[in-house]
Amino acid sequence: MTLTAEAPPTRAARPARRPSSRRRSLREAGAGYAFLTPWLLGFLLLTAGPMAASLYLAFTDYNLFAPPQWVGLENFTRLFSDPNYTQAWKVTALYVVVGTPVKLLASLLVAMLLNNAFRGKGFYRSAFYLPSLVGASVSIAIVWKAMFIDGGVVDRGQQLLGFSAGGWVGDPNRTVPMLILLTVWQFGAPMVIFLAGLKQVPTELYEAAAVDGAGPVRKFFRITLPMLSPVLFFNLLLETIHAFQIFNSAFIISNGTGGPARSTLFYTFYLYIRGFQDFQMGYASAMAWVLVLVVGAISLVLFQTQNRWVHYSGESK
Secondary structure (H helix, E strand, C coil): CCCCCCCCCCCCCCCCCCCCHHHHHHHHHHHHHHHHHHHHHHHHHHHHHHHHHHHHHCCEECCCCCCCEECCCHHHHHHCCCHHHHHHHHHHHHHHHHHHHHHHHHHHHHHHHHCCCCCCHHHHHHHHHHHHHHCCCHHHHHHHHHHHCCCCHHHHHHHHCCCCCCCCCCCCCCHHHHHHHHHHHCCHHHHHHHHHHHHCCCHHHHHHHHHCCCCHHHHHHHHHHHHHHHHHHHHHHHHHHHHHCCCHHHHHHCCCCCCCCCCCCCHHHHHHHHHHHCCCHHHHHHHHHHHHHHHHHHHHHHHHHHHHHCCCCCCCC
16 A cells, blocks of 8 residues: 655635725825815915914004014904994994895895796896806996996986985995995895705695695795795805905995995995004904904804794704
């Protein structure tokens, strides 16, 4: 009996090692941060950095030509004794409280009209949105000023209708209404958002309401407005913040003076005068941070009170 040597068993080829889940997650995170690098650099250099610098300057006396001198809370205490600062808040508050609701109402009404089916609907949507494309540009402010001066289109229209003649630009009681009309005329952006919200309202709700005998007014307050409340909240928040930032139109119409009788001395306009005409950068920085705190407080109030009137789909009230 002969013994034969058996061949040693061959080892199966080991599968290639896969990178661990931790290493893979680190690699993915690194790729994500690499793509975010341009945004992070822009945020740090163009947003966070200037904000930190302005916060420091708010506690200093700085005129751009000499090193800043620390003065503590002096810039903030000066605000309460500055009559122009008080006037700036009055003009801005009037513009925000009146202009924002009127703009939202106009955009909602036009959106409801454009939500119906009719010929040329696309053309009218584009025509109503067109003024928002130019924004608060210098050219629009110049044209608006030319319309409301003595002998302008508005003045001639007043004469034809039998109203007292006279331009709005030189009348302190008409300058803010004139600027409110300008911002209302540019209602295209909130109109488009309202129109998108109207498309999401189920038609079955209107059909059921019609069967119950509900009229147009009742449908609006019982169906349309509650279903649009999230969109209304979004538009209200954005337009309120934008209203506090009015500058270009007031600067152009008043020729950079804030007149007549300080009627166009809006908050950001006065901040610009203090910072870039009087070179009181510390005082202007304090004004800027007060504005940030006020707008932040108003935004917080809106978010805290939204549970009382904003109805989200699928949420029980």
